[in-house]
Amino acid sequence: MQNIDAVHSFYYLLMHGWLAVWDGGLVALRLPSVVATAIVAAGVAAIGKRLVSSRAGLLAGLATPSLR
Incomplete structure (x- = not known):
């Protein structure tokens, strides 16, 4: 774990469990x-x-997974 980021260490530990x-x-x-x-x-x-409107929140939430 000395040569990888702390985030990856946490992920590997979580996935191992x-x-x-x-x-x-x-x-x-x-x-x-x-x-x-x-x-x-x-x-x-x-x-x-919260910032714009319910419609904007819904559209943002639906668009989020496709941004990867």
Whole structure:
């Protein structure tokens, strides 16, 4: 862990624990990314709603996952 960023160390530690609980299949591998993307989209939508309007928040939240 000395040669990688702290964020990646946390991610590897989290995924190691996650895959120890699950069987290590494709769903277990992809689920944390799907959940994180949904949380980010909801956060962007909430910020857009608060700053502009409900419609702008909804559109921003829907557009967020496609920006990667």
